[in-house]
Amino acid sequence: MSQHEKFNFKTLDDVREKSEQLHLDLKFQEDLSPLMQPRKVGSKVAPNSMAVLPMEGCDSTEGGSPTELVERRYTRFASGGSGLLWWEACAVVPEGRANEHAMMLTASNRSQFEALLKRTNAAAANANGSNHRPLNILQLTHSGRYSRPEGHLGRPLVAFHDPILDHGNEIVVTDAYLDSLTERYVQTAILAKEVGFDGVDIKSCHRYLLSELLSAFTREGKYGGSFENRTRFLRQTIRAVREAVGPDFIIASRFNVFDAHPYPYGFGCDKEDMWKFDPAEPEALVKMMVENGVNLLSNSGGNPYYIYPQVTRPFDKSSYGIPTPEEHPLESCARLYQFTRMVQKAAGDVPVVGNGYSWLRQFAPYVGAANIASGGCSFMGLGRSSFAYPDGPRDLITKGYMEPGKCCISCSMCTQLMRDHGETGCVVHDSKLYLPKYKKYNAEAVIREHRV
Numbered sequence: 443m444s445q446h447e448k449f450n451f452k453t454l455d456d457v458r459e460k461s462e463q464l465h466l467d468l469k470f471q472e473d474l475s476p477l478m479q480p481r482k483v484g485s486k487v488a489p490n491s492m493a494v495l496p497m498e499g500c501d502s503t504e505g506g507s508p509t510e511l512v513e514r515r516y517t518r519f520a521s522g523g524s525g526l527l528w529w530e531a532c533a534v535v536p537e538g539r540a541n542e543h544a545m546m547l548t549a550s551n552r553s554q555f556e557a558l559l560k561r562t563n564a565a566a567a568n569a570n571g572s573n574h575r576p577l578n579i580l581q582l583t584h585s586g587r588y589s590r591p592e593g594h595l596g597r598p599l600v601a602f603h604d605p606i607l608d609h610g611n612e613i614v615v616t617d618a619y620l621d622s623l624t625e626r627y628v629q630t631a632i633l634a635k636e637v638g639f640d641g642v643d644i645k646s647c648h649r650y651l652l653s654e655l656l657s658a659f660t661r662e663g664k665y666g667g668s669f670e671n672r673t674r675f676l677r678q679t680i681r682a683v684r685e686a687v688g689p690d691f692i693i694a695s696r697f698n699v700f701d702a703h704p705y706p707y708g709f710g711c712d713k714e715d716m717w718k719f720d721p722a723e724p725e726a727l728v729k730m731m732v733e734n735g736v737n738l739l740s741n742s743g744g745n746p747y748y749i750y751p752q753v754t755r756p757f758d759k760s761s762y763g764i765p766t767p768e769e770h771p772l773e774s775c776a777r778l779y780q781f782t783r784m785v786q787k788a789a790g791d792v793p794v795v796g797n798g799y800s801w802l803r804q805f806a807p808y809v810g811a812a813n814i815a816s817g818g819c820s821f822m823g824l825g826r827s828s829f830a831y832p833d834g835p836r837d838l839i840t841k842g843y844m845e846p847g848k849c850c851i852s853c854s855m856c857t858q859l860m861r862d863h864g865e866t867g868c869v870v871h872d873s874k875l876y877l878p879k880y881k882k883y884n885a886e887a888v889i890r891e892h893r894v
């Protein structure tokens with residue numbers, strides 16, 4: 443591990459040089475054509491190999507319905523030219539919402555989602571040509587340990603007690619609760635299909651409930667202990683959703699390959715050294731998901747709520763209370779690409795959306811294209827970059843490059859906004875809207891949390 447540094451590259455050669463200095467196996471290529479390739483996902487086709495990663499805006503109504511802010515965000519994403527829009531965390535039960543403005547798709551607001559999808563698809567065609575129809579995947583979630591369905595206080599529903607993460611108010615969900623939860627995924631997936639989504643993601647990353655279940659080594663009963671038991675909920679839910687939605691609807695999973703958390707509480711980590719990746723179970727998990735009918739994957743890692751968020755999103759500047767990582771951000775990026783490569787290899791023909799590209803700013807496409815060309819992933823996924831520079835993919839298609847001045851600077855202000863319980867977006871490049879929010883919510887959080 444090397445010293446943390448802020449992004450300071452002027453040319454692609456500078457990035458190459460740093461990669462060599464750090465002995466990283468990063469790949470680069472200037473031919474960006476792999477990003478422009480249409481990509482088959484299940485029985486559908488994405489018009490190119492760029493994806494918007496799921497990014498919670500915390501800006502739905504209290505009932506989970508889309509607001510003007512939600513519409514603005516997805517219209518910008520859709521117009522931006524990506525071939526796949528991975529919609530943000532959408533809770534399948536009210537108690538599993540990460541905040542009181544988390545998205546929820548229900549029988550009572552389905553018409554609003556249906557109308558919104560029509561408008562975002564129209565925006566995509568309007569900006570990128572009438573044949574451009576991105577795939578829309580909705581991320582279904584239960585926030586588990588990070589549930590905060592109302593007000594400022596958490597209402598954690600956990601898979602097991604974790605001495606490192608517990609605060610004392612955690613409730614361990616029962617087997618009966620999990621048994622019935624599968625049906626809620628099924629019902630939301632059916633609604634998602636009916637309103638026009640192309641698929642759903644059974645989210646199992648970032649230590650939310652399903653992600654935590656993967657590491658429920660210490661849990662008693664049928665959802666804990668053995669690999670078979672820890673993957674039971676995910677397996678039964680994938681099967682039940684497939685049964686309900688038929689063969690042509692995409693079932694995806696965004697899952698944690700590596701928790702960066704010690705045994706017996708972390709998934710994908712060596713038993714002696716939590717920073718060492720152990721691919722055995724993640725590989726078996728990918729194969730299990732593919733065998734059970736998953737046709738799109740995206741890997742992630744880490745716990746964005748804990749002290750190592752660089753495992754999920756490499757950054758220049760950390761949010762409040764987060765120590766500066768003891769590694770170079772390029773090492774954090776390389777770790778994510780290594781995970782994606784492993785997942786893509788295990789997944790065979792099933793496409794995998796890669797992540798961890800935003801930190802590389804205008805140089806991300808050269809790494810994304812090389813990763814696709816060398817079989818390391820099928821899509822380059824952009825998270826924070828999509829907040830900052832939603833038109834980046836369109837610029838790549840029409841101009842062949844991303845403008846450095848428009849790129850995400852990985853300042854963590856979007857994360858800070860979310861942590862301060864505000865609606866989130868890019869404070870730097872969408873500042874007219876989000877800078878006042880940043881100031882307001884930050885000032886309130888400083889008082890509420892007695893920050894010094």
Ligand SMILES: Cc1cc2nc3c(=O)[nH]c(=O)nc-3n(C[C@H](O)[C@H](O)[C@H](O)COP(=O)(O)O)c2cc1C
Pocket residue numbers: 495496497498499530531581645647696742754755756797798799800801823824825826827856857860866
């Ligand atoms: C403000 C914010 C909201 C996010 N919301 C989600 C989410 O709803 N679902 C999810 O799987 N990941 C979420 N992420 C993680 C991103 O999808 C992505 O994995 C991460 O930012 C790394 O990609 P990047 O380097 O391109 O930003 C969020 C990240 C941020 C900063």
